[in-house]
Amino acid sequence: MASLASRSASQALRNTARRATPRIVSAATKPQVASYSLLAKAAVAAKSTQKSASSEGVRGIKTLDFAGTKEVVYERSDWPLAKLQDYFKNDTLALIGYGSQGHGQGLNARDNGLNVIIGVRKDGESWRQAIEDGWVPGETLFPIEEAIEKGTIIMNLLSDAAQSQTWPTIAPLITKGKTLYFSHGFSVVFKEDTKVIPPTDVDVILVAPKGSGRTVRTLFKEGRGINSSVAVFQDVTGKAKEKAIALGVGIGSGYMYDTTFEKEVYSDLYGERGVLMGAIQGLFLAQYQVLRKNGHTPSEAFNETVEEATQSLYPLIGAKGMDYMFNACSTTARRGGLDWAPVFEKANVPIFEQLYESVKNGTETRKSLEFNGRPTYRKDLAAELEIINNQEIWRAGKTVRSLRPDYKSESE
Numbered sequence: 135m136a137s138l139a140s141r142s143a144s145q146a147l148r149n150t151a152r153r154a155t156p157r158i159v160s161a162a163t164k165p166q167v168a169s170y171s172l173l174a175k176a177a178v179a180a181k182s183t184q185k186s187a188s189s190e191g192v193r194g195i196k197t198l199d200f201a202g203t204k205e206v207v208y209e210r211s212d213w214p215l216a217k218l219q220d221y222f223k224n225d226t227l228a229l230i231g232y233g234s235q236g237h238g239q240g241l242n243a244r245d246n247g248l249n250v251i252i253g254v255r256k257d258g259e260s261w262r263q264a265i266e267d268g269w270v271p272g273e274t275l276f277p278i279e280e281a282i283e284k285g286t287i288i289m290n291l292l293s294d295a296a297q298s299q300t301w302p303t304i305a306p307l308i309t310k311g312k313t314l315y316f317s318h319g320f321s322v323v324f325k326e327d328t329k330v331i332p333p334t335d336v337d338v339i340l341v342a343p344k345g346s347g348r349t350v351r352t353l354f355k356e357g358r359g360i361n362s363s364v365a366v367f368q369d370v371t372g373k374a375k376e377k378a379i380a381l382g383v384g385i386g387s388g389y390m391y392d393t394t395f396e397k398e399v400y401s402d403l404y405g406e407r408g409v410l411m412g413a414i415q416g417l418f419l420a421q422y423q424v425l426r427k428n429g430h431t432p433s434e435a436f437n438e439t440v441e442e443a444t445q446s447l448y449p450l451i452g453a454k455g456m457d458y459m460f461n462a463c464s465t466t467a468r469r470g471g472l473d474w475a476p477v478f479e480k481a482n483v484p485i486f487e488q489l490y491e492s493v494k495n496g497t498e499t500r501k502s503l504e505f506n507g508r509p510t511y512r513k514d515l516a517a518e519l520e521i522i523n524n525q526e527i528w529r530a531g532k533t534v535r536s537l538r539p540d541y542k543s544e545s546e
């Protein structure tokens with residue numbers, strides 16, 4: 135057993151070693167010839183440039199080769215804490231809204247030593263949550279309009295529906311000299327529906343963490359950082375991009391890649407409806423149902439669908455890629471996975487095409503604005519999520535998780 139296991143592990147390792155190392159080119163030393171050895175040398179040069187750049191506080195932008203396409207990335211190491219704090223020393227970050235992003239971004243920016251205040255509607259759920267996290271009414275926690283008046287950088291982290299609803303009230307408060315920041319292209323891109331049209335005399339920027347606000351916080355606390363995209367919609371000061379990157383570091387990003395408001399919102403709405411949330415729930419459920427119909431126990435069906443995925447195989451994809459995960463499984467599994475992947479791909483492409491179109495033509499936006507704009511949005515969403523929670527698959531999952539040695543009560 136042991137020797138078999140170690141054999142397949144070492145094979146996986148060999149396969150990994152064969153894979154091309156990500157290629158790095160520094161902007162300063164961009165080589166003209168894209169040969170592996172030149173690029174590898176450039177990588178070393180880029181690393182040393184980066185080191186001295188961060189110690190001298192000079193910005194170094196890196197161009198990386200993403201599977202044959204060169205893209206610029208911005209790293210936290212370019213913004214040492216002292217430089218970051220100095221850059222924002224005259225600013226007040228007024229973070230409006232305290233959902234999962236408000237929580238993650240606000241606490242990270244505060245821990246990074248920036249001046250942060252929170253603006254939410256008084257005595258709502260978020261107000262209560264903010265107090266719990268140590269924001270103090272009258273000092274660092276204010277009603278929305280008051281916070282915007284006090285802030286120089288207005289970080290609009292209300293729900294997308296609320297950004298649209300509150301816009302007529304808050305727009306006049308976003309005066310010349312302030313900066314308007316979003317974590318989603320939604321409001322600005324779908325302006326026909328949201329009616330959010332930024333004033334023409336302020337910088338309008340975006341930092342969109344590519345993950346839940348919960349992990350924006352936990353990754354920061356672990357000393358890592360969430361990956362974020364960064365974009366400029368309007369640059370009146372000439373400093374919009376630099377400010378966006380610095381804010382991205384301030385809120386706890388590890389690295390940032392370039393996007394536009396439009397590309398961000400299209401990809402984000404698509405991804406969350408797809409593989410990140412909608413498709414994965416649909417796929418898990420479909421697989422589980424067929425197992426149950428064929429007489430498998432809930433325990434077996436759950437383990438073979440969700441537990442093994444999240445606890446064993448998917449972390450391997452996260453660590454070293456898809457082929458690594460395949461190589462860490464049996465040859466039998468590899469044969470079958472290779473055969474069935476194209477079948478699932480073919481079946482799903484039309485659905486993904488349909489989804490992208492539904493995002494692009496604004497259907498998804500309008501649904502979200504209507505539903506999440508209701509005063510009862512929290513209750514209504516909770517009711518539908520309760521249906522998922524009550525599905526047999528997820529009820530079975532609770533028992534499976536309770537058997538983990540490190541199990542802790544899930545009631546908090």
Ligand SMILES: NC(=O)C1=CN([C@@H]2O[C@H](COP(=O)(O)OP(=O)(O)OC[C@H]3O[C@@H](n4cnc5c(N)ncnc54)[C@H](OP(=O)(O)O)[C@@H]3O)[C@@H](O)[C@H]2O)C=CC1
Binds near residue numbers: 254292295342
């Ligand atoms: N969640 C995430 O992980 C990610 C979110 N984003 C984007 O970040 C932004 C914030 O998202 P998220 O943190 O999830 O927030 P939510 O969508 O959960 O919105 C919550 C906030 O909106 C407020 N709100 C809702 N309705 C109203 C209203 N009618 N008037 C005033 N305030 C209202 C809530 O206050 P109250 O408690 O008083 O109702 C709460 O503070 C969005 O643009 C989102 O797309 C980007 C990346 C990831």
Ligand SMILES: CC(=O)[C@](C)(O)C(=O)O
Binds near residue numbers: 345403
């Ligand atoms: C977490 C994230 O990036 C999402 C799924 O796009 C969102 O919460 O909107």
Ligand SMILES: [Mg+2]
Binds near residue numbers: 343344406
């Ligand atoms: Mg997202």
Ligand SMILES: [Mg+2]
Binds near residue numbers: 402403406
């Ligand atoms: Mg999203």
